[in-house]
Amino acid sequence: MSKQDTALSQKEALSQKEALSQKEALSNDSSAMSQKDCAQRFIFENADLRGEIVSLSSSLTESLAAHDYPINVKALLGELVAAAVLLSSTLKFEGILSLQAKGDGPLSLLMVECTDQKTFRALARWDEENTDKLMAKGLSGLLGNGQLVMTIDPHKGNRYQGIVPLHHETLAEGLNDYFKQSEQLPTSFWLASNGEQGSGILLQALPESIETEDAERQESWSRIAMLADTVTEEEMLELEHESLLLRLFHEEEVRVFDREAVAFSCNCSRPRSAKILSSLSQEEVESMISDLGKIEMGCQFCSQTYTFTGQDVADIFQGNHPKTH
Secondary structure (H helix, E strand, O other), X not given: OOHHHHOOXXXXXXXXXXXXXXXXXXXXXXXXXXXXXXXXEEEEOOOOEEEEEEEEOHHHXXXXXXXXXXXXXXXXXXXXXXXXXXXXXXXXXXXXXEEEEEEOOOEEXXXXXXXXXXXXXXXXXXXXHHHHHHHOOHHHHHHOOEEEEEEEEEOOOOOXXXXXXXXXXXXXXXXXXXXXXXXXXXXXEEEEEOOOOEEEEEEEEOOOOOOOOHHHHHHHHHHHHXXXXXXXXXXXXXXXXXXXXXXXXXXXXXXXXXXXXXXXXXXXXXXXXXXXXXXXXXXXXXXXXXXHOOEEEEOOOOOOEEEEOHHHHHHHHOOOOOOOO
């Protein structure tokens, strides 16, 4: 455990038993915060290991509502959203983290953007003329020859991008392989989604603190990862966080921290669309208006459409703010 972890006060975190007792006491209280659409951090008191757990429900359905995605595409997007939220929780940055699974198969793209505030938006692209091909089994069967791309775009500092081949049957296997190749600290993912709900667990080794012997650290990682491997998709989607962690790690001393809300939010806007138009030549944009009578710009994430008339275009190139209609 890092010094920062050991410095966290007991007031900021709940022990696993305390959290379970509190949940039971509030089970009939409608004001109690739902354990869906939230993420929680947890640490192992006697090992140099930390974890994150996330559950998605209404936030996931809202993010996919604008698209008629096939159910298996929804499920994969649910897993990718859970993974992006888990990853954003491990990084100390302000900005956007994006995950993309790209390939040459019937499913060509899965993409999620997640902010440091745990808001996200998601997108998929597939061969709509051959939907029968989406019945292929496994991630590799859908993506074909693919790659996993992780991009971190901070508000301050340099942009980072990592790319690894994606030839795995599950997204979790692909992410685990990514971290084996790109990170020094062992990191593993467990992901589940049925297209309407999503869930994820991340385990990550911490720098040496409690356990000073390599053999001891390796034994702890192997033991706890083996326990996590026993989790089922049903447990991940149905159980509340503390109940699931207690079931998996009941012989370990686990401290669970406060919940953080997770929500769908698309950052598209009319001013952003106007800025894109202003990056083109005025002659080109006016020609589009002449041909079409208006310009419609749609967001590929949420399907919102922004319409610009000839007067709007004139205002944009005169430096005036576009109207909000």
